[in-house]
Amino acid sequence: MFELLFQKFDEKIGLTEEEKELSSSFFIPKKIRKKQYLLQEGDVSKYVAFVEKGLLRSYTIDDKGSEHIIQFAFEGWWISDQFSYLTGEPSEYNIDALEDAELLLLTKQAEEQMLERIPKFERYFRILLQNSLIATQKRLINSLSKSAEERYSELVQACPETLPQRIPQHMLASYLGITPETLSRIRKQLSLKKV
Amino acid sequence: MFELLFQKFDEKIGLTEEEKELSSSFFIPKKIRKKQYLLQEGDVSKYVAFVEKGLLRSYTIDDKGSEHIIQFAFEGWWISDQFSYLTGEPSEYNIDALEDAELLLLTKQAEEQMLERIPKFERYFRILLQNSLIATQKRLINSLSKSAEERYSELVQACPETLPQRIPQHMLASYLGITPETLSRIRKQLSLKKV
DNA sequence: TTCTCCCATTGATCTACATCAACGCATTTC
DNA sequence: GAAATGCGTTGATGTAGATCAATGGGAGAA
Numbered sequence: 190m191f192e193l194l195f196q197k198f199d200e201k202i203g204l205t206e207e208e209k210e211l212s213s214s215f216f217i218p219k220k221i222r223k224k225q226y227l228l229q230e231g232d233v234s235k236y237v238a239f240v241e242k243g244l245l246r247s248y249t250i251d252d253k254g255s256e257h258i259i260q261f262a263f264e265g266w267w268i269s270d271q272f273s274y275l276t277g278e279p280s281e282y283n284i285d286a287l288e289d290a291e292l293l294l295l296t297k298q299a300e301e302q303m304l305e306r307i308p309k310f311e312r313y314f315r316i317l318l319q320n321s322l323i324a325t326q327k328r329l330i331n332s333l334s335k336s337a338e339e340r341y342s343e344l345v346q347a348c349p350e351t352l353p354q355r356i357p358q359h360m361l362a363s364y365l366g367i368t369p370e371t372l373s374r375i376r377k378q379l380s381l382k383k384v
Numbered sequence: 385m386f387e388l389l390f391q392k393f394d395e396k397i398g399l400t401e402e403e404k405e406l407s408s409s410f411f412i413p414k415k416i417r418k419k420q421y422l423l424q425e426g427d428v429s430k431y432v433a434f435v436e437k438g439l440l441r442s443y444t445i446d447d448k449g450s451e452h453i454i455q456f457a458f459e460g461w462w463i464s465d466q467f468s469y470l471t472g473e474p475s476e477y478n479i480d481a482l483e484d485a486e487l488l489l490l491t492k493q494a495e496e497q498m499l500e501r502i503p504k505f506e507r508y509f510r511i512l513l514q515n516s517l518i519a520t521q522k523r524l525i526n527s528l529s530k531s532a533e534e535r536y537s538e539l540v541q542a543c544p545e546t547l548p549q550r551i552p553q554h555m556l557a558s559y560l561g562i563t564p565e566t567l568s569r570i571r572k573q574l575s576l577k578k579v
Numbered sequence: 580t581t582c583t584c585c586c587a588t589t590g591a592t593c594t595a596c597a598t599c600a601a602c603g604c605a606t607t608t609c
Numbered sequence: 610g611a612a613a614t615g616c617g618t619t620g621a622t623g624t625a626g627a628t629c630a631a632t633g634g635g636a637g638a639a
Contacts, residue, residue: 251529259521272518311506318513322520323467326454329524333561334446337626358587366528371626373588532596553617566596568618 190218193241193265194293201316202309212307215299219292227268227292228284234273236294240266243290244355248363249282258364261287261356267317287356337367338375385413388436388460389488396511397504407502410494414487422463422487423479429468431489435461438485439550443558444477453559456482456551462512482551532562533570 191213198204204212216239221227227245228234238245240262247268248258259282262268273280274297295303304310331340344365345352352361362372386408393399399407411434416422422440423429433440435457442463443453454477457463468475469492490498499505526535539560540547547556557567 249525255529257525257529259525271514271521275514275518308503308506311503311510315506315510315513318510318517319466319470322513322517323470325517325520325524326466329520329527330444330452330454332524332527334450334452368627369587370589370628374626377588554615563597564617565598565619569596572618 190241190291191216191293194239197239197265198313202313204307208307212303212310215303216293216295217299219294220290221286221292222289223286226283226285228270228273228280228282230281230283231279233277234270234280234282236296237267237269237274237300238262238284239293239295240264240268241291241293243286243292244288245284245286245290245292246360247282247284256363257366258360261364263351263355287360332366337365337371338378340365341372341375342379385436385486386411386488389434392434392460393508397508399502403502407498407505410498411488411490412494414489415485416481416487417484418481421478421480423465423468423475423477425476425478426474428472429465429475429477431491432462432464432469432495433457433479434488434490435459435463436486436488438481438487439483440479440481440485440487441555442477442479451558452561453555456559458546458550482555527561532560532566533573535560536567536570537574 191209194213194216195204195209198209198212217236219238221243227236227238228247230250242264244264245262245268246258247260247262247270248256250256260268268284270280270282270284272278273282300314304314331343335343341361344361356364358372358376359369362369365372367375386404389408389411390399390404393404393407412431414433416438422431422433423442425445437459439459440457440463441453442455442457442465443451445451455463463479465475465477465479467473468477495509499509526538530538536556539556551559553567553571554564557564560567562570
């Protein structure tokens, strides 16, 4: 159950066997099925979740009723609503599973205890946050400066196998901030260009 | 010189007098003039900067030559290119001053030493990162889901005095991801609505 | 099997915003 | 003081992408 988590830890910070043992005790394993919510708008985000298996997304629904996907989380990624988790305010986001998933949940108290017992996790979580911030800034600048076609091409180029395989097209559109119709037309354009 | 910095520290983590004394030794005070660069595209970001006085911005220039502002940094804010600072890669961003400014610079070595000597700064920087991430995600979702007029109204509503006073209009446009012409028209629209 | 329902596609039309160009005003530069 | 430069405004026109509507195919439920 914890293989992937430990592997990820090892990439950033080395852990001894005792530390692994100890750290694993702070996590709550949980399986959820496709379409099931991990977090619903209005609830408080009590956990950050590490994805051992499966695929989740976080998204928000705007005043006009359309969904905007904030993040996908594949195996080895973390997902949560940082704001709600941090402040205890009710969340404006939803998190649900696109595929049956196995998660490792960390509550805030567990996280704090873990940081106290094994301080080098401070470093680990700081690195995670920095990477998220860098990626989100890049995505923001892209959305402000590039065309939908450019954004889609770059996205698919980044993960050519997994993304189109595992994520339905209308969700990619939502992630890119365009309508499914527009994405369909863009794909047609691109396929014509290639030939 | 360090008043504002210590005040900000105190808001998140308490510091003793010795800790203040010690922590201040890690910073390099620096004054820069309006229009002067703190970081130029292609250089490596060696510092994170705390703004004691004045106003800076970070921005990037796209393939077509237009500027996209990533962040403004008023008094009490931090600014840097996290990616370059972290990896040592040359930066794709520029940082310059919109007003004469007084800064406190922290190099990576200094930061590491400071974290080692006063570990509660881990917490402080983690909070900073979390807040940046939350704000950037919100801005991203706004840019994907709201009209330029909505984004401008909300931005001005957030800081009605400082923003339009201290930031030239074409830079607000760049921050919002629209052209100066469009912003001008939006402002006209809004002023007509009010009357 | 048949009946839904959901999803991707395609066409026709609409609209928010960009682009290009010109002008007036203020500020800086010589 | 004249000249140059930069910024905000306004108008005319172009375009990426949204919206609305219809169609066909595939997956799951009865």
